Amino acid sequence: MIRARPFDFPYDGNLDPGATALIVIDLQHDFLSPHGYFARQGYDPAPLRAILPAVGQLIAACRAAGIRVVHTRQGYRADLADMTAYEKWRRSLSGLEGTDVLLRSSPGFEIVPEIDVRADDIVVDKTCNGAFTYTDLEHVLRAQGITHLMFSGCTTDVCVHSTLREACDRNFQCLTIADACASGDRYAHEAALHMVTVENGVFGAITETAAVLEGLAGLGEGNR
Secondary structure, three states: OEOOEOOOEOOOOOOOHHHEEEEEEOOEHHHHOOOOHHHHOOOOOHHHHOOHHHHHHHHHHHHHHOOEEEEEEEOEOOOOOOOOHHHHHHHHHOOOOOOOOOEOOOHHHOEOOOOOOOOOOEEEEEOOOOOOOOOOHHHHHHHOOOOEEEEEEEOHHHHHHHHHHHHHHOOOEEEEEEEEEEOOOHHHHHHHHHHHHHHHHOOOEEEOHHHHHHHHHHHHHHHO
């Protein structure tokens, strides 16, 4: 099991690597670059970049333990056909109209090189904050027999939390790794983490990278 709060994960004590996936949310240039979408919105991407070493450790440990790694990327079609009128309005308001920011055809859409993405990882592209909306993520997870999810990435209060909520409503067992998630708004980050634990874990459990590494250490030898 993995030490967590308000309960150790998983709640039933059965940590099965084959039924578990690490979800790595939106660690793309557009969010982590000083010239990307996030920075253009007035946020400092430094807190997001700060989690990269922890996420890298988690990815390596999960692979060693036989746990699948799932990456998500957020962006729109180059022709903007999947962008709603409201999203276009917000884009214009932010001074992004006519740019390639958050478009799938742009370099900013790609995952940053500090994150080791391999051919056998699962990559899910999305337009919405939640990674289950209008994607095949749920189908892929069910096909792989995955029932337990561990969350990392950015931003804690938007895309991570939206995907976490969607996962809980689909009856996946969820663990949020606090120091492997980040936001440009510290208050929103802390509030999002706090919400996980209310009502005896309404959105699952919360933990730290060190506890995950400790919990997975004993699994690696049997799955190499």
